[in-house]
Amino acid sequence: MANRILDKTAIADDICRFIIEAPKIAKKRKAGNFVIVRANEYAERIPLTIVDSDIERGSITLIVQSVGKSTRLLNSFCAGDELADVIGPLGHPTLIESFGTVVCVGGGVGTAEILPIARASRASDNQVISIIGARTKNRLILEDEMRETSDELHIVTDDGSYERQGLVVDPLSDLIVQGIDIDVVYAIGPMPMMRAVAELTEPYNIKTLVSLNPVMIDGTGMCGGCRVVIDGKTRFACVDGPEFDAHQVDFDTLIRRNRAYAQEEKVSLERFENEQVARFEGLV
Amino acid sequence: MPCQLPEARRRNFCEVAIGFTEEQALLEAQRCISCKTPICITGCPVEVNIPHFILSILKRDYVGAANIIRDKNSLPAICGRVCQQEDQCEARCVNAIKGTSVGIGRLERFVADYQIDCGSFATPFIAPPTGRRVALVGSGPASLTAAGDLARMGHKVTVFEALHKLGGVLAYGIPEFRLPKSIVGIEIRQLENIGVEFVTSCVIGKTETVDELLDEEGYDAVFLATGAGLPYFLNLPGENLAGIYSANEFLTRVNLMKGYKFPEYDTPVKVGKRVAVLGAGNTAMDAARVALRLGPEKVYMVYRRSRAEVPARAEEVEHAMEEGIEFKFLTAPTQFFGDTRGWVTGMEVIDMELGEPDESGRRRPVPITGTEHSFDVDTVIVAVGQGPNPLIQSTTPGLNTTKWGNIITDETGLTSRPGLYAGGDVVRGGSTVILAMGDGKRAARSIHENLMSTNCSRN
Ligand SMILES: Cc1cc2nc3c(=O)[nH]c(=O)nc-3n(C[C@H](O)[C@H](O)[C@H](O)COP(=O)(O)OP(=O)(O)OC[C@H]3O[C@@H](n4cnc5c(N)ncnc54)[C@H](O)[C@@H]3O)c2cc1C
Numbered sequence A: 001m002a003n004r005i006l007d008k009t010a011i012a013d014d015i016c017r018f019i020i021e022a023p024k025i026a027k028k029r030k031a032g033n034f035v036i037v038r039a040n041e042y043a044e045r046i047p048l049t050i051v052d053s054d055i056e057r058g059s060i061t062l063i064v065q066s067v068g069k070s071t072r073l074l075n076s077f078c079a080g081d082e083l084a085d086v087i088g089p090l091g092h093p094t095l096i097e098s099f100g101t102v103v104c105v106g107g108g109v110g111t112a113e114i115l116p117i118a119r120a121s122r123a124s125d126n127q128v129i130s131i132i133g134a135r136t137k138n139r140l141i142l143e144d145e146m147r148e149t150s151d152e153l154h155i156v157t158d159d160g161s162y163e164r165q166g167l168v169v170d171p172l173s174d175l176i177v178q179g180i181d182i183d184v185v186y187a188i189g190p191m192p193m194m195r196a197v198a199e200l201t202e203p204y205n206i207k208t209l210v211s212l213n214p215v216m217i218d219g220t221g222m223c224g225g226c227r228v229v230i231d232g233k234t235r236f237a238c239v240d241g242p243e244f245d246a247h248q249v250d251f252d253t254l255i256r257r258n259r260a261y262a263q264e265e266k267v268s269l270e271r272f273e274n275e276q277v278a279r280f281e282g283l284v
Numbered sequence B: 001m002p003c004q005l006p007e008a009r010r011r012n013f014c015e016v017a018i019g020f021t022e023e024q025a026l027l028e029a030q031r032c033i034s035c036k037t038p039i040c041i042t043g044c045p046v047e048v049n050i051p052h053f054i055l056s057i058l059k060r061d062y063v064g065a066a067n068i069i070r071d072k073n074s075l076p077a078i079c080g081r082v083c084q085q086e087d088q089c090e091a092r093c094v095n096a097i098k099g100t101s102v103g104i105g106r107l108e109r110f111v112a113d114y115q116i117d118c119g120s121f122a123t124p125f126i127a128p129p130t131g132r133r134v135a136l137v138g139s140g141p142a143s144l145t146a147a148g149d150l151a152r153m154g155h156k157v158t159v160f161e162a163l164h165k166l167g168g169v170l171a172y173g174i175p176e177f178r179l180p181k182s183i184v185g186i187e188i189r190q191l192e193n194i195g196v197e198f199v200t201s202c203v204i205g206k207t208e209t210v211d212e213l214l215d216e217e218g219y220d221a222v223f224l225a226t227g228a229g230l231p232y233f234l235n236l237p238g239e240n241l242a243g244i245y246s247a248n249e250f251l252t253r254v255n256l257m258k259g260y261k262f263p264e265y266d267t268p269v270k271v272g273k274r275v276a277v278l279g280a281g282n283t284a285m286d287a288a289r290v291a292l293r294l295g296p297e298k299v300y301m302v303y304r305r306s307r308a309e310v311p312a313r314a315e316e317v318e319h320a321m322e323e324g325i326e327f328k329f330l331t332a333p334t335q336f337f338g339d340t341r342g343w344v345t346g347m348e349v350i351d352m353e354l355g356e357p358d359e360s361g362r363r364r365p366v367p368i369t370g371t372e373h374s375f376d377v378d379t380v381i382v383a384v385g386q387g388p389n390p391l392i393q394s395t396t397p398g399l400n401t402t403k404w405g406n407i408i409t410d411e412t413g414l415t416s417r418p419g420l421y422a423g424g425d426v427v428r429g430g431s432t433v434i435l436a437m438g439d440g441k442r443a444a445r446s447i448h449e450n451l452m453s454t455n456c457s458r459n
């Protein structure tokens, strides 16, 4: 059957890994591609990066962090359940070449999105230095996978509960100061993090790519809802991106547009939580 | 035609036009004078035998009348609602010379609805299987028409749709109060009944390419009917403020994702107190009327030409005016303003006058310098047109397109690649349901001829 969840594991607080049956997408996907997922008939269409795929098993891996209603709903699904829709692979694959030395920076659930890029960079004969970070130890994901695919791995936590205390820009800044010759930086994570990386690398003229996360609906270039401003021009993140040159991104516009539905998101989440409580108490 | 009263309908999503009663239909049908040479037929892009179906109405054989239409037009309940009849069949009606033409569209809708209500669909004749397979890309009116015709000719037909719902613009664009989605669903079920297979959530060019359909999956021909799903913007300062939607996004949130039922459905849609819609085509009209139903105090329609040039269907313009949408003609936006949160708060516009006709034959709007002025809005919907979505064009080598990305075909619908056909908005640019259907019919015919004349079978 289509879009069946073959396997689900909680890999950190509020973060789950799903293996989903999607043979056609598995065959096609490249690092940087994403899918649009609709959990059920009432759900939003939300974008999620394809973290991995298994052509033989005909499956893709998604890693989902609970933020609001849609991601919580997804994370309440179990192995054996089916998702209403999984559409993809969408977006441009990441630009991967034999650059020399690449630094892969993943913040929070962004580490899930950086992993396929780190792997593809490794496969293209790059020296891969990775930096991953999380708010706290219990939210750090994919440490083993990142270690395995990186020549060097730096880990930071905001609160110092694991490895080095700090932000992902700290080890990156050290590398630059040490004079390591960096050809490309890929950075994926929360918007302030990507912006901080962009601001750090810009004066050094280090090519930096970030994966933008505007609100998407169709993911095929039809609605224009995902528009972002790159080098002063309007682009659609779902088809022109989602990765762009970090030094050309207008982060302010993006951050503001992403807040457009804050009020509605709150209503939706509260409603969902109340329903969950009611179900738990046997009221529904 | 009877309608819901404006005061009531401006706040609900139920169908605006209620449709003829049997008595009204009979009275209207009597106005047809059964011309010897019925030129109304020449105004119909798919050549429905209009006097013949009206005669059946007079005989009170409504299902028979519907079947006469279906002989040429597989989507009568849809066309009866959204066709621009006043520019087509009705424009040629002899009655129109002296007074008002026969309400052909309304009669079409009456018999189509009658047939749906009593569920008596004739089982169409289906030719024996030919062993040939055709892939249709997109599920709008062009594909639905081609699918029906090809299936009846005995071919195995699969329709691939990128969205999770079938119907193209009929599903994601045209709102429920103008075209109930249940009607689109019924027409699609008729196609399933004759063996058409539908695959949703499959983006051709991404999930599978056209070449893979032909080379790996063994389709003998492909028909591209991917529509015009690339929204245009004006590229004015402030256009990326929050609260500024493209019409596609706005209508998709409401129609496809059921945003008007938020939070029962999860996708929100937000309109403030003062909405401005830019443009005056069918899309703009739909966006304005949908916005109105979400409860703002004021909806403006900002159009740079005058009332006479409005491209939308006459009926929809009238309905919009009755519902209280305020038209600002000869007005063009120049920039948008926002607050510190980045939400749109106002727009500046400039007055226009009409100059000499341009390439489109319409008088060119010219700004009158010094007339800039601003007004407050907290929601803006940009409905200034759309182009073809480039996904397929960019992943199909050898497919010739215009500089706007429209696929180029010959008069049979054949593209620059053998076995590859195209029709509807992706060829014509923003067009109409009936012309898209005409393209679907024409392509089906030439695909059929081509498949039956070549001996290669790919079984
Ligand atoms: C290309 C891309 C790849 C992504 N990959 C992943 C991933 O691998 N794992 C993961 O956990 N998350 C990923 N995200 C983010 C994920 O889509 C959002 O967290 C999710 O949509 C939030 O929905 P929600 O209802 O749970 O939260 P909400 O409460 O609705 O929103 C929380 C925040 O998420 C953002 N958001 C809301 N709706 C959408 C939407 N439809 N599209 C994009 N962003 C939205 C907004 O900034 C919002 O403020 C990706 C986003 C993009 C654009």
Ligand SMILES: Cc1cc2nc3c(=O)[nH]c(=O)nc-3n(C[C@H](O)[C@H](O)[C@H](O)COP(=O)(O)OP(=O)(O)OC[C@H]3O[C@@H](n4cnc5c(N)ncnc54)[C@H](O)[C@@H]3O)c2cc1C
Pocket: B082, B083, B084, B137, B138, B139, B140, B141, B142, B143, B160, B161, B162, B163, B167, B168, B169, B170, B173, B174, B202, B203, B204, B205, B225, B226, B227, B228, B229, B251, B282, B283, B284, B286, B313, B389, B391, B392, B423, B424, B425, B426, B430, B431, B432, B433, B434, B436
């Ligand atoms: C809001 C609105 C109101 C309108 N009102 C009227 C009206 O009243 N009367 C009238 O006659 N006309 C009207 N029109 C125009 C009319 O709807 C279109 O001319 C007609 O729908 C075109 O049909 P089509 O089959 O070419 O494509 P569409 O209806 O556009 O369908 C194309 C389909 O292809 C799918 N698709 C695109 N790319 C891919 C891909 N790569 N893979 C798979 N699927 C893909 C899309 O998701 C879409 O579902 C209106 C248009 C809009 C937008």
Ligand code: FES
Pocket: A215, A216, A217, A218, A219, A220, A221, A222, A223, A224, A225, A226, A227, A236, A237, A238, A239
């Ligand atoms: S999500 Fe609709 S255009 Fe990108």
